[in-house]
Amino acid sequence: MEALNQFAPFILIFAVMYFFMIRPQMKKQKQEKKFAQELKKGDRVVTKSGLHGKIIELGNDGTCVIETMAGKLKYERSALSLELSQKLNAPVKESKK
Numbered sequence: 001m002e003a004l005n006q007f008a009p010f011i012l013i014f015a016v017m018y019f020f021m022i023r024p025q026m027k028k029q030k031q032e033k034k035f036a037q038e039l040k041k042g043d044r045v046v047t048k049s050g051l052h053g054k055i056i057e058l059g060n061d062g063t064c065v066i067e068t069m070a071g072k073l074k075y076e077r078s079a080l081s082l083e084l085s086q087k088l089n090a091p092v093k094e095s096k097k
Contacts (some may be wrong), residue, residue, distance in 0.1 A: 036077040039064065044084040047075060052084075 039045070043055045045066065053066035053073070064080070066073050 032078070032081075035083065036062075036080065039077060039080065039083070045080045046082040046084060047079050048081045049079075 039055060039058060041055055041058060044052070045055060046052050047066075051066070051068060051073070053068040055064050056067045056072065057065035058077075059065075062077050063074055064077055066075055
């Protein structure tokens, strides 16, 4: 019983770390992987460095070619952070006065 009381704070610290740090990070990684797999030609995207562009080619090796105002650039799919096509096509909500 005494041994359990000694390890209780460590168990509590691990539980808090799991629910506030580890679990959300795992969930975010899962979402990013799903996002990278669902990319298609024509999607407007933003890279993790903030570059905006449109996907014009998807490679089988985990890369994609993005067309920007500066030209065509080749990126890893994991370097893309946001897909804008759905946000741009979403209806604008009217604010109530």
